[in-house]
Amino acid sequence: MSAPSERPVLIVFGAGGHGRVAADAALLSGAFARVVASDRNPATWGGELLPGVPVLSIDEASALPGLRAVHVAIGNNPVRRDEAARLASIGPLATIIHPHASVAASARIGPGCLITAQCVVGPMAELGAGAIVNHGAVVDHDCHIAAWAHIAPGARLGGAVQVGEAALVGAGSTVLRNLRVGAGATLGAGAVLLQDLPDGAAWAGVPARPLAQASA
Ligand SMILES: CC(C)(COP(=O)(O)OP(=O)(O)OC[C@H]1O[C@@H](n2cnc3c(N)ncnc32)[C@H](O)[C@@H]1OP(=O)(O)O)[C@@H](O)C(=O)NCCC(=O)NCCS
Known part of the structure; x- marks a missing residue:
């Protein structure tokens, strides 16, 4: 200190x-x-x-x-x-990292990020400026979270997931490894994403689909 x-x-x-x-x-x-x-x-x-x-x-x-x-x-x-x-x-x-977050030594964290309690940010993961990793979320190895994105409480990203600028990965959702969440996209709370989510789209459900279909 x-x-x-x-x-x-x-x-x-x-x-x-x-x-x-x-x-x-x-x-x-x-x-x-x-x-x-x-x-x-x-x-x-x-x-x-x-x-x-x-x-x-x-x-x-x-x-x-x-x-x-x-x-x-x-x-x-x-x-x-x-x-x-x-x-x-x-x-x-300023970036803020809660002392009870686990952030790998090789992770790269940009300015203005917030990593709260009980989060895991894995080896070689990258967070762009102003990204949020919220309570209990997991950002696994080699993930790339672009600037101003928000990984909401309890969300889980497998290895090498890419999240585009200002996207929201909803609370308690799961993104399988190697997938991409597009810039400005929203993945609904509790969703399980099995394929890439296009830029600006809002998907929800298990498996995740465009919101209109998910709620039909
Ligand atoms: C997906 C989401 C963005 C939709 O928000 P919205 O556009 O305001 O949608 P609405 O609340 O009007 O709901 C539209 C329909 O989708 C359904 N729906 C909403 N969220 C859903 C979800 N997460 N999973 C499945 N269905 C969902 C609703 O039941 C509704 O269905 P209906 O048309 O049959 O009544 C939002 O519900 C959500 O999950 N946001 C993530 C919130 C979050 O994790 N925030 C982090 C806070 S720290």
């Missing part, structure tokens, strides 16, 4: 439930000198996201002295990507 003076103050941007998850992991990681939160909604300013984690206005957060880092904690993938671009002047994007 770095000396306290070298650690940045972390601004968790997004004062909702996902922000609480990120702030909690950040506190437990010991990687930051202090954790504060911010949000675009003025109704949240002056409150606390978690005990000891105040919610500041964007102006207050921007004026914090010393080293600052920003983590955008917004579950919606395109919104998270856009906010990260807008907040770039406040500080660099």
Whole structure:
């Protein structure tokens, strides 16, 4: 762990439930000198996201002295990507890794990622900027998760799965090895994916099919 003076103050941007998850992991990681939160909604300013984690206005957060880092904690993938671009002047994007996540030494993790408790990220896996691996998810060896994608709680990706930019792999779903989830695609909660999911498509069910067919 770095000396306290070298650690940045972390601004968790997004004062909702996902922000609480990120702030909690950040506190437990010991990687930051202090954790504060911010949000675009003025109704949240002056409150606390978690005990000891105040919610500041964007102006207050921007004026914090010393080293600052920003983590955008917004579950919606395109919104998270856009906010990260807008907040770039406040500080660099910080990745947060919960101390009870298992991340292989050879895994490559981009800036602004969140890896929460009980996740597994296997050897040679790659996460692009702002990707989320949420509670209990498994991203096995050689998977490639593109920027701003979200692997939701309890999802399981076999080896060498590719997930495109800003895709959502739903809670408790399973993706067999070597398959591709397209950019901007959604795999529904509990689905089992047996073939590639096209860009922008929404599939669900076991086996996963286009949503209209899955619910027919
Ligand atoms: C698949 C999903 C994207 C569909 O959302 P939606 O477009 O709003 O769809 P609706 O809720 O209107 O449901 C449409 C139909 O699909 C069915 N359906 C919805 N989700 C389903 C799923 N996961 N598996 C099977 N069927 C599903 C609904 O029962 C409904 O069927 P009907 O037309 O016969 O009534 C969504 O339900 C889902 O699973 N999202 C993933 C959520 C998640 O894991 N989030 C992570 C949070 S951390």
